[in-house]
Amino acid sequence: MNRRTLHLFLPAATGALFVAGWYAVHAFLSDDWRFLLPTPGAILAAFRDNRDALARATLNTTEGALLGFAAAIFLSAFFGLLLSLSPLVRRSLYPYLMILQMTPVIVVAPILVLWVGAGLKSVVVVTFLICFFPLVVNTTQGLVSTDRNLVELFRMWRATRAQQLFLLRAPAALPYFFTGLRIAATLAPIGALVGDYTAGSSAGDGGGLGFQALVYSSRAQYPALFATAVVTCLLGFLFVAIVIGLARLTLSHWHDSYERTDV
Amino acid sequence: MADTPLVELREVTKRFGPASAPLVLDRISLAAAPGDFVSLIGPSGCGKSTLLRLIAGLSPLSGGSLTVAGHAPDAAAAELAFVFQEPTLLPWLTAARNIELPQKLRGVPAAARAATRARVLDLVRLADKSAAYPRQLSGGQKMRVSIARALALAPRLLLLDEPFGALDEITREHLNEELLAIRERQSWTAFFVTHSVAEAVFLSNRIFVMSANPGRLAAEVRIDLSHPRTADTRLSRAYHDLVTEVSRLLRSAESSASAA
Numbered sequence: 457m458n459r460r461t462l463h464l465f466l467p468a469a470t471g472a473l474f475v476a477g478w479y480a481v482h483a484f485l486s487d488d489w490r491f492l493l494p495t496p497g498a499i500l501a502a503f504r505d506n507r508d509a510l511a512r513a514t515l516n517t518t519e520g521a522l523l524g525f526a527a528a529i530f531l532s533a534f535f536g537l538l539l540s541l542s543p544l545v546r547r548s549l550y551p552y553l554m555i556l557q558m559t560p561v562i563v564v565a566p567i568l569v570l571w572v573g574a575g576l577k578s579v580v581v582v583t584f585l586i587c588f589f590p591l592v593v594n595t596t597q598g599l600v601s602t603d604r605n606l607v608e609l610f611r612m613w614r615a616t617r618a619q620q621l622f623l624l625r626a627p628a629a630l631p632y633f634f635t636g637l638r639i640a641a642t643l644a645p646i647g648a649l650v651g652d653y654t655a656g657s658s659a660g661d662g663g664g665l666g667f668q669a670l671v672y673s674s675r676a677q678y679p680a681l682f683a684t685a686v687v688t689c690l691l692g693f694l695f696v697a698i699v700i701g702l703a704r705l706t707l708s709h710w711h712d713s714y715e716r717t718d719v
Numbered sequence: 720m721a722d723t724p725l726v727e728l729r730e731v732t733k734r735f736g737p738a739s740a741p742l743v744l745d746r747i748s749l750a751a752a753p754g755d756f757v758s759l760i761g762p763s764g765c766g767k768s769t770l771l772r773l774i775a776g777l778s779p780l781s782g783g784s785l786t787v788a789g790h791a792p793d794a795a796a797a798e799l800a801f802v803f804q805e806p807t808l809l810p811w812l813t814a815a816r817n818i819e820l821p822q823k824l825r826g827v828p829a830a831a832r833a834a835t836r837a838r839v840l841d842l843v844r845l846a847d848k849s850a851a852y853p854r855q856l857s858g859g860q861k862m863r864v865s866i867a868r869a870l871a872l873a874p875r876l877l878l879l880d881e882p883f884g885a886l887d888e889i890t891r892e893h894l895n896e897e898l899l900a901i902r903e904r905q906s907w908t909a910f911f912v913t914h915s916v917a918e919a920v921f922l923s924n925r926i927f928v929m930s931a932n933p934g935r936l937a938a939e940v941r942i943d944l945s946h947p948r949t950a951d952t953r954l955s956r957a958y959h960d961l962v963t964e965v966s967r968l969l970r971s972a973e974s975s976a977s978a979a
Contacts, residue, residue: 603807605803605805605807606807606809608777608801609801609803609807609821610824611777612775612776612777612796612799612800612801613796613820613821613824613825614796614797614824614825615824619824623809623820623824624809627809627811628809630811709811709852710810710811710852710853710854711810711811712854
């Protein structure tokens with residue numbers, strides 16, 4: 457078996473073992489407790505039965521996640537620039553960024569509902585709050601880590617501030633930016649889900665995956681609840697895969713960390 | 720006009736921080752004529768790189784006066800080009816774009832940039848690497864691109880801060896020969912900071928030996944080896960005598976510094 461096949465075979469084998477173990481545990485459980493661990497087959501069936509509801513919820517959550525993620529990217533670029541201007545600006549603003557990061561979203565969510573209303577708007581704001589911090593921290597770090605000698609060369613070449621920003625500092629910050637983007641991409645679907653769970657609403661769009669999870673759990677539809685978890689997980693994978701793909705497209709020709717390598 | 724110095728330092732002093740901070744450079748006076756190849760050599764901490772940064776206008780003087788082509792250093796930016804020990808290329812640009820960048824910043828039209836780029840890539844013998852990214856080049860090739868970028872600015876004064884210090888001995892000797900070969904075809908004045916006596920003797924017509932704590936000019940040696948200098952020059956008796964003499968001066972500069 458060559459390396460490549462082995463690399464595909466190993467995770468597939470672990471997965472098969474895991475599913476087999478799952479069935480074994482299920483068979484071992486007494487009838488009274490079996491409902492707690494629906495079989496993978498039952499979860500698949502729940503997928504089929506709840507196709508429309510899950511698809512609609514996934515679309516709504518994706519919408520919230522994308523909008524919040526995009527808002528976090530734009531505002532973090534702006535604040536990253538602002539913070540990179542001087543250590544004094546960083547000193548003045550960092551404590552409050554930390555506070556923003558430390559405040560649990562679960563606590564803020566009810567207030568958000570009061571401010572912007574339940575539903576998509578709240579979901580977007582929660583996603584934004586979760587994604588913003590890793591993005592702004594990494595972007596700022598990137599903008600202030602430009603090679604000193606290159607900055608001096610730009611000075612000697614009489615580059616304008618705009619030239620220095622767009623031709624030197626911004627491209628040099630890209631690897632850092634993508635590190636932040638990768639972290640934020642894993643957080644965006646989770647943020648949208650949590651936002652939906654705490655501040656979602658069935659009004660209008662019918663709610664997202666978080667709201668759907670609430671519904672299934674209140675109706676004791678545990679296979680469907682498991683199916684919701686699987687969909688959320690896949691959504692997270694999709695976000696991260698897109699970001700990694702973008703990073704490779706942008707960076708692979710000049711930055712070592714995005715070279716195509718085997719694990 | 721030929722006697723007007725291109726670079727002139729009078730009683731230049733430098734300290735970092737307040738007036739009570741120790742002197743890094745103590746009353747340095749020297750003048751370099753157009754066409755000079757000046758090497759600065761000395762023990763670590765003698766301020767030779769600092770001196771180069773003063774000439775480049777990257778750092779202000781603490782005392783004395785310094786002119787480049789009759790101007791204060793920061794007004795002479797268009798006259799000079801600087802080469803660091805690291806190649807200091809933009810990793811996201813190809814060799815060609817790296818070389819064109821400073822001209823692009825100065826608003827030189829694309830056609831003129833491309834012509835200059837082709838010419839300097841030829842000079843450093845990298846015409847076939849113009850589309851390569853820095854990470855695809857060896858250490859010596861990256862340094863050649865860095866030098867080509869400096870030459871593309873058609874500087875009157877080339878400032879080199881240990882440009883070959885990170886390279887292996889053989890690559891360094893090749894690049895030394897290439898640098899002189901390029902100089903046969905162009906006329907710029909050079910200030911070259913190095914740790915290597917052999918390199919300084921091979922390249923220069925004047926070597927300033929510096930001592931440390933504070934940095935002072937300890938001695939000047941004139942190198943009148945004939946041009947063109949080639950690999951054979953290193954085999955000559957005159958070359959060896961000069962290397963011996965400069966090494967001796969360097970050692971005495973070091974010991975006087977440690978005695979102080």
